[in-house]
Structures are given as C-alpha cells and as structure tokens.
C-alpha cells in the first residue's frame with residue numbers, strides 16, 4: 150500500500166493523530182469531491198433530473214458494495230445507517246409469541262434494546278450464548294442452545310463497539326445453515342477494516358454503515374440480503390412504494406431483489422460519495438487493508454502492554470482495530486485533556502454501550518482508540534509515549 154499517497158489523499162490526517170475510525174473516520178478527498186460535484190448538479194437541475202440522467206452512477210453503488218463483501222448486486226440494499234439496515238431486516242422476520250432469538254453478550258447495545266423491545270411487544274424469548282473465560286463465544290454452548298431452543302433468529306455482532314473482540318461468525322454461520330435458522334450479522338465495525346465475505350460467513354442478513362472503517366459520509370450504510378431470504382419472500386414490515394408496487398386497492402407486489410428493503414427517498418449525493426469510498430476500499434484491496442491494520446495494532450498493543458499503569462480491555466482470541474484502555478489513577482477528564490492538547494482524536498465508551506461487558510470488567514468508562522490503515526507506526530509510538538507521560 151502506498152501510505153504516502155493515501156495520506157496525501159486524506160490531507161486532514163496530517164495535522165492531528167486521528168484514531169477514531171470506529172466512530173466516524175476521515176473521508177478520502179475523492180469521496181468529498183464526488184459529493185460536491187453531485188450536489189452542484191442538483192443545485193443546477195434539481196434532484197430528480199440529476200438522478201434520471203445518472204442511472205449508471207447510482208448502479209455503481211450496488212456493484213462496489215457487492216464486490217466488497219463477495220455478494221451479487223441483487224443482494225444489496227442501500228440503508229441510511231447500520232441501524233436502519235438492521236431494523237428493516239428484523240422487521241421482515243415473521244415473529245410469533247414465544248419465538249426465540251439467540252444473540253451474544255457482546256452484541257451492540259441498540260440491537261440488544263431492539264430485542265428487548267420485541268420481547269416487550271411480541272413476547273419474544275431472548276437467549277444469550279455463553280462467553281468463554283477469554284471472551285470468545287462458547288460454540289458448544291451455542292450448538293446446544295440451538296438444539297434446545299429452536300430459534301427463529303441468531304443475531305451476532307462481528308466486532309463489538311468497545312472491546313477489540315472479533316466474534317466467530319463463521320462457525321456460528323455453519324451451524325445456522327445446517328439448522329436452517331436465519332442468521333443476522335452486524336458487521337458495522339468489521340466491513341472496511343478486514344475481509345468480510347458473506348459466502349464464508351453464510352449469513353442471511355449483514356448490516357454495515359458508511360462512516361466508520363469504510364470512510365464514507367455520514368447518513369449511509371447498506372444491507373446484504375441472501376437469496377434464501379429473498380426467495381422466501383421476506384420483506385420489511387413497513388415497505389414503501391420503492392420496495393413494492395401498489396397493484397389493486399388491496400394488493401401490492403414486492404420487488405424481486407434486495408431493493409425491497411430500501412425507501413424510495415435516498416440521499417443520492419451521499420450515495421455517490423459512499424460509492425467512491427467503497428471503490429477506494431476495493432481498489433486498495435481488503436486483504437491489504439486487513440494486513441496493514443494488523444501490523445498497526447500489533448505495534449500499538451505491544452507499546453501499551455509495556456506501560457504498567459495502563460490496562461487494556463481487549464478480549465477474545467482474535468482482536469481488531471478497536472482498543473479500549475484506562476490508566477491507573479488517571480481520570481477520564483485528565484486523559485482527555487492531554488489527548489485534546491496533543492490533537493489525538495479519540496472516543497469515550499461508557500457502560501451503556503456494553504452493559505454486560507462493562508459489568509464483567511468492573512468499569513463504567515474506557516477510552517476507545519481505533520487506528521486505520523492511513524495511520525502510521527510512528528503515530529502508534531507517539532500515542533503510546535504520550536499515554537505513558539500522562
């Protein structure tokens with residue numbers, strides 16, 4: 150990877166240490182320029198005319214998204230964010246009272262809230278897979294839970310928001326396929342930072358967002374829907390006139406492809422920017438991005454491990470580009486003050502984002518750092534040395 154060129158295309162990574170790609174990353178210049186150009190067209194002609202005259206530009210979004218996750222274009226739906234994709238997927242499942250959802254202790258907070266909301270309104274039963282001592286999913290426990298509970302849905306967050314953990318979605322997917330259970334993967338933090346391949350994961354739905362490791366604009370995301378789900382005729386509960394045609398006063402006909410999960414109104418300029426970001430990732434190559442990310446994190450984790458007063462809150466046998474830490478006797482305010490003075494862009498994760506995880510760890514906040522391939526090894530050294538001096 151040509152890091153010098155990548156950094157030149159991300160000019161604002163030069164005057165700060167930006168390590169918040171798990172929040173909202175820095176967009177490459179090409180992404181911002183493509184949004185500008187499209188908006189200027191809309192300024193001149195109005196949105197409808199521009200969309201009508203640019204069908205291939207918009208079609209490119211589906212091609213790039215599909216290529217990124219090894220899917221086909223008809224399996225991709227644009228979403229306004231990961232949660233939009235997730236709730237549309239959930240709404241398509243015909244839950245009945247007593248149906249079981251199996252998830253993990255580390256699934257994203259909003260997903261957990263949505264399951265609890267389904268439990269409140271529809272009497273869904275929520276089960277969580279046991280976590281092993283090291284933080285990995287207990288696959289044997291999962292297998293037993295599936296056999297015993299016969300779930301309608303298994304929902305797993307690939308990389309949780311706060312712990313560096315990579316959950317074993319491949320093994321979960323294998324079991325779901327064998328047992329014919331719907332498998333929903335929240336890949337919001339993994340798509341863009343590592344190789345994500347829906348053929349390998351064998352999921353039915355996969356959700357992600359544009360602004361994080363994909364380096365796209367805010368207000369974008371996408372949903373992958375498998376052929377199995379499309380062929381079963383599942384559709385979002387509140388489908389609109391884009392996803393279906395109103396045929397007679399009491400009937401409607403659903404689209405054949407995953408676009409049945411989209412709303413008619415979409416932010417076209419942002420879609421174009423998101424397409425540029427997806428192309429950027431595809432051209433760099435996810436394998437290269439993943440390798441670069443691993444080498445950055447190896448250095449960063451080793452640096453922090455060498456500071457005795459620092460506790461990192463990593464868990465699991467495989468870790469990603471999210472690292473949370475605290476420093477003995479140092480308040481959140483003090484660490485943030487030093488980070489702000491040194492222009493270290495970071496995020497704070499609090500216990501409501503991981504109720505079960507934080508209770509186990511016995512803390513109520515951590516600082517979250519999430520480097521990405523445009524960061525440098527020198528930055529990993531500098532941040533560690535600044536933390537050491539706090």
Ligand SMILES: Cc1ncc(COP(=O)(O)O)c(C=O)c1O
Nearest residue numbers: 230231232257309310337338358
């Ligand atoms: C693991 C995970 N899933 C889902 C989301 C929600 O993404 P969005 O805000 O795009 O809906 C986040 C956001 O931080 C996340 O970390």
